[in-house]
Amino acid sequence: MKSIKRRNFIKTAVLGSLASVFATKTHANMVTPTDAQGPFYPITPQKDKDADLTHVKGRSGTAKGQIIEIYGQVLDQDMNPIEDVTIDLWQANTFGKYHHPHDDSEAPIDENFQSWAILQSGKHGKFRFKTVMPGAYPLHSSDQRTPHIHFKVTKYGYESLLTQLYFPDQALNKTDGLYNRKNKDQQALMTAKKTKMDNVLHYDIILAKV
Template sequence: MVERRRILTGTAALAGVALVGPSLAWAALRPTSTQVLGPFYPVTLPADRDTDLTLVAGRDGRADGQVVDLAGQILNADGVPVSGARVEIWQANSHGRYAHPRDRSDSALDPDFQGYGVVATDSEGRYGFRTIKPAAYPTGAGGWVRPPHIHFAVTGRNDRLITQMYFPNEPLNDVDRLLNGADNRDGLIAAVTPTGDVLGATWDIVLARG
């Protein structure tokens, strides 16, 4: 009987360690900051809205610019992957122009650039797109030029986050009022690695509740 109780106590103690240990050691992830939607969310979504923005269905050409393979994971603040989250991106082309009626810049449109894509995260919360690096563009407000960035709308189970992803080592990052106004500024900047002709970009997104 004593022996049996000792075994049960020991098991309970082990279970206690297993439950308490990680939670004591766990540091909550800092949620990704929100950023303004901006004026250029598509008025009409393109017919082709898959994860390869460098090709437009029915056209032979490929988008101008530096190809970027962008990938990341959507997590909640406890680090748990958010599966089935809807991830939308939209962005300027390699000339700094949006395919949007309100973008009245003289920069060239690129008919071979999709400009928008949407995907659902997999069972590990992962998403991925092939796109091009957007160019910086003038806002028309004083001398403010936006650094290269990709707009994101992420719809999880509880949270919807509108934000923007930036590229590292861009001089314009240091003076951009939207990036520098974010409470978690550094969390908005992707990690990039050149892999041959393609730029690899990794950017994880933390939703407070997922």
């Protein structure tokens, strides 16, 4: 059963990558747009920064919330894959709480949620990570941010990228101030794409050469 599920995932990943190449050609010479870093870049030391944010090493629990997987490629503007790119990502937990001492909202911290990861793009520029759908924040605010994941993407020879990944079909996308500063093409580049597999999303990152 597991092998069938794995084969289905690989098939979806391949199809998604091909679809991404054709879709991205409509954004010729565009790079993934920049976005605000936000106030909660991680500052608390953390040993576990691997690609599975749903578990913390040394703990037996699983993060609360909807578990999702995100995969994609890092590409240059000519759609060539870029290997060995550092992808630094962080996000709120399912309750909309950042594991950060300056996040003073009433939302609870989930001690089983890793909250921060640092990955390297591999062969063909590919990356993949497992996490939970981030909650909106701040809690009980009339001006909530739509769910998103923060990224810092760096490699020598390319312009560093600070951006945010957004999710499709989120009601708060319509009112989110940062998201709506972008035009439709920029929003398309920043929004993860659904795949044929439940809770699996596809997201490519396009960098500019220095």
